[in-house]
Amino acid sequence: MVNREHVLDAAERAIRREGAGVSIDAIAHEAGVTKPIVYARVGKRTDLSDALAQRLADRLIEAARTAIGKRRNPRTQLVALIQSNLETLAEHRELFLFVAGGASEDMPQRTLSLAERSAIPLAKQLASWRTTAGLDPSVAVAWSYSIVGLLNLVSMWWITESDQSAEQLAEQVTELLWSGLSGAPPKLPPR
Amino acid sequence: MVNREHVLDAAERAIRREGAGVSIDAIAHEAGVTKPIVYARVGKRTDLSDALAQRLADRLIEAARTAIGKRRNPRTQLVALIQSNLETLAEHRELFLFVAGGASEDMPQRTLSLAERSAIPLAKQLASWRTTAGLDPSVAVAWSYSIVGLLNLVSMWWITESDQSAEQLAEQVTELLWSGLSGAPPKLPPR
DNA sequence: CACAGTATTTACTGTCAGTAAGATATGGTC
DNA sequence: GACCATATCTTACTGACAGTAAATACTGTG
Numbered sequence: 001m002v003n004r005e006h007v008l009d010a011a012e013r014a015i016r017r018e019g020a021g022v023s024i025d026a027i028a029h030e031a032g033v034t035k036p037i038v039y040a041r042v043g044k045r046t047d048l049s050d051a052l053a054q055r056l057a058d059r060l061i062e063a064a065r066t067a068i069g070k071r072r073n074p075r076t077q078l079v080a081l082i083q084s085n086l087e088t089l090a091e092h093r094e095l096f097l098f099v100a101g102g103a104s105e106d107m108p109q110r111t112l113s114l115a116e117r118s119a120i121p122l123a124k125q126l127a128s129w130r131t132t133a134g135l136d137p138s139v140a141v142a143w144s145y146s147i148v149g150l151l152n153l154v155s156m157w158w159i160t161e162s163d164q165s166a167e168q169l170a171e172q173v174t175e176l177l178w179s180g181l182s183g184a185p186p187k188l189p190p191r
Numbered sequence: 192m193v194n195r196e197h198v199l200d201a202a203e204r205a206i207r208r209e210g211a212g213v214s215i216d217a218i219a220h221e222a223g224v225t226k227p228i229v230y231a232r233v234g235k236r237t238d239l240s241d242a243l244a245q246r247l248a249d250r251l252i253e254a255a256r257t258a259i260g261k262r263r264n265p266r267t268q269l270v271a272l273i274q275s276n277l278e279t280l281a282e283h284r285e286l287f288l289f290v291a292g293g294a295s296e297d298m299p300q301r302t303l304s305l306a307e308r309s310a311i312p313l314a315k316q317l318a319s320w321r322t323t324a325g326l327d328p329s330v331a332v333a334w335s336y337s338i339v340g341l342l343n344l345v346s347m348w349w350i351t352e353s354d355q356s357a358e359q360l361a362e363q364v365t366e367l368l369w370s371g372l373s374g375a376p377p378k379l380p381p382r
Numbered sequence: 383c384a385c386a387g388t389a390t391t392t393a394c395t396g397t398c399a400g401t402a403a404g405a406t407a408t409g410g411t412c
Numbered sequence: 413g414a415c416c417a418t419a420t421c422t423t424a425c426t427g428a429c430a431g432t433a434a435a436t437a438c439t440g441t442g
Contacts, residue, residue: 021296023398034422039400078372101298105212107288108347115344142345142353142363149344150337153306156299157336172333180371181269214429225391230431 007031007041008051012095015052020097024048046106050113053099056092057117063088075178082151082177083170089155090166096159100152115152119144147177198222198232199242203286206243211288215239237297241304244290247283248308254279266369273342273368274361280346281357287350291343306343310335338368 010031014022017030024045028035042048067084071077089096099114119141127140150173158169201222205213208221215236219226233239258275262268280287290305310332318331341364349360 019296020298024400025398035399036401036423037421040420045399075373097298098295100302101292101295104289104292105210107211107292108351111291111344111347112351115348119348139363139366142360143367145345145348146341146364146367149347150341152344153302153340154333154336156302156340157306157310160299160303162333169333172330173337175330176334176337176371177367178371178373180367180369180373182266182369182371215431216429226430227392227432228390231389235431 002031002033002037002041004041004051007033007038008048008055011038011042011048011052012055015094015098019094020101022098046110049099049110052095053114054117056095056099057114059092060085060088060118061121075174078178079170079174082173083166085151086155086158086166086170089152090159093159096155100156115145115148119148122147150177193222193224193228193232195232195242198224198229199239199246202229202233202239202243203246206285206289210285211292213289237301240290240301243286244305245308247286247290248305248312250283251276251279251309252312266365269369270361270365273364274357276342277346277349277357277361280343281350284350287346291347306336306339310339313338341368 007027011022011027014027014030018026024035024038027048028038031038038048042051063084064081067080068077071080096114100111123140123144126143127137130137130140154169154173158164158166162169198218202213202218205218205221209217215226215229218239219229222229229239233242254275255272258271259268262271287305291302314331314335317334318328321328321331345360345364349355349357353360
C-alpha cells in the first residue's frame with residue numbers, strides 16, 4: 001500500500017539523492033508510483049514542502065530535547081540546543097534546503113513554514129519559563145522567531161561555508177544569545 | 192540606451208508589481224526590451240537575484256547608517272538599527288522575497304547571497320569594535336551571520352504575520368540582542 | 383550603394399508543475 | 413460466472429517558463 005507517509009519517505013530519499021531541485025516525477029518514481037498519486041496523497045509542491053517542514057521541525061525539537069536532557073546548567077543547555085540544531089540541519093542538508101528554499105511564488109509562506117513550526121513550540125516554552133521567573137512573557141514570540149532565524153542562517157552558513165567545529169560555533173553563538181552585545185562595544189560608532 | 196542598471200531598475204519595478212514569481216519576460220517587457228537583452232545585460236535568474244541582493248543590502252546598510260547617525264547611546268543605536276531593518280525590508284517587501292526566495296536549485300547560494308552581503312560588512316564593524324574594546328574579535332563573523340539571520344526572519348515574520356509596531360518589536364529584539372537570555376530562565380528545564 | 387559587423391528580435395527547445403480523460407482493477411449482485 | 417458500478421491508477425496532455433540559437437534589422441564605412 002502506498003500511503004501518504006510512504007510518499008513522504010520517498011520524497012525525502014529523492015531529495016537526499018537529487019537535491020532540493022528534485023522534480024515531482026522523480027519523487028513519484030522513487031515511491032514506485034506515478035505523479036498523480038503523489039498529488040493525491042500530499043497535494044502540490046508547496047503542500048509537500050509543508051509536510052516535510054513539519055517532519056524536519058519535529059526532528060529538530062526531538063534532537064534538542066535529547067541534547068538538553070541530561071544537562072542541568074542553563075547555559076550549557078543552550079550550547080547543546082544550538083549544537084544539536086547545527087548537526088541536525090547538517091545531517092538533513094538537502095531536506096533543509098528544500099523546505100527553506102521553496103519557489104519564488106508563495107513566499108514568504110515557504111520560509112515561514114519551517115520557521116514557525118520550530119518557533120511556535122519554542123515560544124510556548126519561553127513564555128512559560130519567563131512567567132515562572134516572574135518576567136514579562138510577551139516577548140516570547142518575537143524572541144522565538146529571533147532565535148529560530150538566527151539558528152537557520154547560522155546553520156546554512158556553517159553547512160556551506162564555514163569550516164570551524166560545531167562545538168566552537170555553538171559556543172560563540174551561545175555567548176551572543178546568553179550575554180548579548182552589551183559587553184562588546186565601548187560605543188557603537190556610526191557605520 | 193538600455194544598460195545593465197536600466198534593466199535592474201525595470202526588474203525592481205516588475206517585481207514590485209507582479210511579486211517574487213515574476214517571469215523574465217515580464218521584466219524584459221517592463222524594460223522595453225526583449226528577453227535575450229536581459230540575459231545579455233545581467234545573466235540568468237540567479238545573477239539577477241545576486242545583483243538585486245547587492246542593491247538591497249546596500250539600502251539596508253545605508254538606512255542603518257542614517258538611523259544610527261544621530262544617536263549616541265549604543266543600545267539606542269541598536270534599536271535604531273533593528274527598526275530601520277524592519278522598515279526597509281517592509282518597504283521593499285517583494286524584492287526581499289525575490290532575493291530571499293530564489294529557486295530550489297542553487298540553494299543555498301540564494302539565501303546566503305543577501306545574507307552575506309549584509310553580514311560581511313557588519314562583521315568588519317563588529318571585529319573592529321571588539322578589538323578596540325580589548326575583546327576577542329574572532330566571534331565577529333559568527334555573530335554577524337547570527338544577527339543578520341535573526342533580522343531576516345523577524346522581518347519576514349513581521350511583514351507578513353505580526354501586527355505590532357516596528358518600535359515595539361525593535362525594542363523587544365534589542366532586549367534579546369543586548370542583554371541576552373541569561374536573565375530569563377531560573378533554570379532551563381528539559382523541553 | 384554595397385558590405386561588414388553588431389545589436390536585437392523572433393522562434394525554438396527542453397523541462398516541469400499540475401490535471402483531465404481514458405484504462406484497469408475491485409467488489410457487489412443476481 | 414456474467415454484468416455493472418465505483419474507485420484507483422496511468423497515460424497523455426496543457427500551459428508556463430528559463431534559456432538559447434538562428435534569423436533579421438541596423439549601423440557606420442569605403
